[in-house]
Amino acid sequence: MFESSVATTLGSSEGAIKLLISIFTGYLLAFLHRVPILYKAPPTLKHVMFTVEGLALCYYNFGVDSIHVWLNVTFIYLVLLIFGGNKFTAVFTFVFNTAYLVMGYYYQIAFQEFGISWTMPLCVLTLRLTGVAFDFYDGQKTPKGDKKQESDAALTKRPGYLEMLGHTFFFGGILVGPQFSMRRYLAFVNGEYADEDSLAPKDSIVPGFRRLLLGIVYIAIFQLCALVLPNTYMVSEHFREGAIIITGMSYNGRDEHGNRRWDACTNIKVWQLETGETFSDFIQSFNVNTNQWMLRYVHRRLRFLGNKMLSQAITLFYLALWHGLQSGYYMCFFLELLETKAELEFKSLLKGLIASGLLPDVESWGWASLLGRVVRKLTLLFLWSYALVAFALLDFDKWFPIYSSVFFIGHVMCAVAIAASLAFRAISRPSPKANGVHVEKKAECKRTE
Template identity: 35%
Template sequence: MSEKDGSVSFNIITNLSNLLGTNEPALRLLFTILAGYPLALIYRKFLYGRNAAVQHVFSITFGFLLGFWNYGLDIFHTVFAIALSYSTLFVLGGTSLSVAIIFIYNIVYLLIGTDSYDINWTMPQCILVLRLIGISFDLYDGHRPPETLSTESKKVALNKCPSVLEFFGHTLFPASFMVGPQFPMKRYQDFVNGKFSPGRTPPPSEKAAALRFGLGVFYLSIFQLLGLLVSDPFMYSNEFADLGFFSKILLLGIWGRYTLYKYISCWLLTEGACILFGLTYNGTDEHGAPLWNGVENVKLSIFENTTEFTHYIQSFNTNTNSWIAQYVYKRLKFLGNRNISQLAALLFLAIWHGFHSGYYVCFFFEFIVVYMEREVKSIVKSNAALSNFFARSSVLLVVNLLLRLYTFIFMGWCLLPFALLTFDRYWTAFSSVYHIGTILFVLWPILYSPILKIIFKRGSKTRVE
């Protein structure tokens, strides 16, 4: 047996990780995600619709045990952060001071603990930080005049401080606190109070959960297969640098998908467990059938058909993106500039991830790419000749194919600094593909945009259909 943080780990985990060619923390995390399914079945059988306190204790107990199994005594970092945040809200209530304290404390505590991108206690802590900050904002909003709140804020605002059991039950919910998905306290309260399925009968969510689980296994399998072709170290290796240009950009796109599928597979599996719990109810469709996409974190139909980077934002890690929009971006309206608000939101995302320069470079590219695409659309829309040209069906087909290729390749480019983290690694990878992303994106506002705006002046001619 091997020791880890004072706890004893079974040999079977170590042996299995060696057999599968993966590291032990990653395998533990996978088993933890999959544990959400039997826990959901136990919950459905014995606890659904029962006393709320019992449900909270179930969530707290198994969330803590799963965290302890993964990180040993380091799980108490999580417990301490939850306890301090709850104490702040209990004493100060829904005030701007409580928001500031919880915001600053949790961000600083996370950053102090973050020195690598390994699987350790800071992984669930990232999810926890947003959840705790979100609760503080929701309680703050609950004490503001309703007419000053956005539609989304009205839905999740809290009129009173949750009980200590509610607070810990929400933050340690066993199917989500390790890797997400992110969801507000109000959803957890509605779930525990049986608002998603009247009475004590568990909701008919089994088929929806099985579908999401199947998709998670499928994407996990594709991730493993792509891992036979590419890996993170491969992207800054001499072997990659020695390949031909077209081979490199093709592998760059494949590596981008490989990186994204790692996250997608985890999110699909955790979402399936949340669906089985019954947490994800989202009303009914036009036929009256229940919708179970309340915590959906990836919209596969949009993701697999992207023709612009905005589609990635709309379809990938949607809960975090929605959180950023609601609690950061929209609250910066007073700045009076959409670009500044977006840049500030992306800066928060980079800080939330850690100190590595790769995070900041990655989110800088997200900003500049979205800025470029927005300007291209504006140039085309404002020029009648361009609008008419791109409206042709034959042209649309070719452009769509080119845009699919563009998003496929350059998502890989944008992800290089995020995944490789350190300057020497991602700069080597950038150099191997001749800085194609720098040439295309960074030079856009400096060179291409001014030239194109001169060539294609805004015309007053109406578009010819």
């Protein structure tokens, strides 16, 4: 087969080549749907076309296993139809979609070779369908006549079956995402992001091709690096979105110069990712839509716990579960939590040491400030790569020996930073007895006056 020959030549898998071909096909379909007769077509026809195209891409990649995607969206539509938009529907959809995905992961581990499979589009669909249920629930909470909604993705009306299918199988997001709300999809289908003459937006083509070229560059770099330093090197004895932009769905208002922005569905902020110096920079610039989904539908809805750290831990646990059942996912996201906490505590420690005069404010020195930025960047790259070791190798018997061989240096660095910050705060905190004496002296001064 063609895909098998290309995979052998590039040192990749047949599934990865099929996926890459499907992504490039998405660009061809994007241009097809810019043809005036199709762009102006009734929404119903667009839903049907997106459904057929998405199903075809799924079948090309996963064969008859694509039926899981259709069954999932059909079942959730029936749940919304029967029970409406309420808290039960939202929670049930969340639990059902997650359970279906987890069972898919279990089946894959038990009976199939690990790799690209039908669980990949189901992974995307889990968030998409859960988002629809929560958005419908949010829309019903809005009082009648009140145009202000709790969420900019809230749905006041239940989506129809064709709308659900079109939203699910849209060729620009069925296989690997990105995530986009039902409300955005319907606005796109209804032509709200079109040019004034009701044709496809002409200024979306250049940004779309920029993302395509940038993606090709990154793929090329990754493949070249993989040939020199594959993941297998770590376990050896030597070491141990552009199609959616072109369609016009990514419309995101206008900038300060009046130019239309096409970054609403951007999943990676490349410049921020490459130049960022903090974990916050990295997290906010990578897998953007998934992170925003987790923030909107998981983290913020755990506010009733009254503990931000606990909410973040639960969110990251769900994010790991969403990726799969292999232990490497859980270690990776545990390290993300640990490293983010360590960074905050280390900043607090430095601030306290500078404020107390125990450490000079070297950031105010020109050369030292530049040196500090370099050190921060190198530390960030090391710790981020350290966490990704588990994500890349996944199995416990592969990633654990790697961390063990370097004496868990990343874990230790974070633990030391957190412990040092907590110890400094404990030492520098005034004792209750001293506070009492201070208050008593102030009261005595007032009586004297």
